[in-house]
Amino acid sequence: DAGITQSPRYKITETGRQVTLMCHQTWSHSYMFWYRQDLGHGLRLIYYSAAADITDKGEVPDGYVVSRSKTENFPLTLESATRSQTSVYFCASGLDRGRSYEQYFGPGTRLTVT
Amino acid sequence: EDKVVQSPLSLVVHEGDTVTLNCSYEVTNFRSLLWYKQEKKAPTFLFMLTSSGIEKKSGRLSSILDKKELFSILNITATQTGDSAIYLCAIGANNLFFGTGTRLTVIP
Numbered sequence: 001d002a003g004i005t006q007s008p009r010y011k012i013t014e015t016g017r018q019v020t021l022m023c024h025q026t027w028s029h030s031y032m033f034w035y036r037q038d039l040g041h042g043l044r045l046i047y048y049s050a051a052a053d054i055t056d057k058g059e060v061p062d063g064y065v066v067s068r069s070k071t072e073n074f075p076l077t078l079e080s081a082t083r084s085q086t087s088v089y090f091c092a093s094g095l096d097r098g099r100s101y102e103q104y105f106g107p108g109t110r111l112t113v114t
Numbered sequence: 115e116d117k118v119v120q121s122p123l124s125l126v127v128h129e130g131d132t133v134t135l136n137c138s139y140e141v142t143n144f145r146s147l148l149w150y151k152q153e154k155k156a157p158t159f160l161f162m163l164t165s166s167g168i169e170k171k172s173g174r175l176s177s178i179l180d181k182k183e184l185f186s187i188l189n190i191t192a193t194q195t196g197d198s199a200i201y202l203c204a205i206g207a208n209n210l211f212f213g214t215g216t217r218l219t220v221i222p
Contacts, residue, residue, distance in 0.1 A: 033209075033210075035212075041214065042202065042212040042213055043157070043202065043210075043212040045209050045210065045211075048209060059209075059211075090157070101145065101162060101206030102148070102162055103159070103210060104159065105156035105157050105158070106156060107155050107156050108156055
């Protein structure tokens, strides 16, 4: 089915472990984004990508790594998870730059770091 | 520093009431203002506004932007329990910058 999917939907991990959150979209949108959502902060941009092999930092990139070897996939890796990275993570995709603000969100991944 | 402030933080109304949600902003390189609705999962797109004074409407929801006074309002008329959600305002500048949202609860 067309759309944007994330996996896993729920993840519990320990401090110091590496975790990768997956995002896949079938719309062929050029732009993809990773956000985290925390109480009191709303949605904050972690990283975004304008196209395959092009990525850039958002508002809160520290502790995260992204890659985009294929247009449809945009994985987010926490290299050494910390408790402060406990959050709900949303992946989103959007059209060309003029309309990339109209973003479509995946269902989210709830990550707990113990 | 870019800032998006939404008010009220939360709101409880009865079915049939009309509500107005507010979003004020201070951002550099403003390009658009967007409204999203978030129920228990992902935000879903409602409106994108780029020009002042032009009302966008979708059913019982409408929104307008004032670029001079740097704010937008989202109106919902004849509210229903299905309107219960968090409503997010976001500014399209270099990227999307979100406010913390208004939590609307509609009581039957």
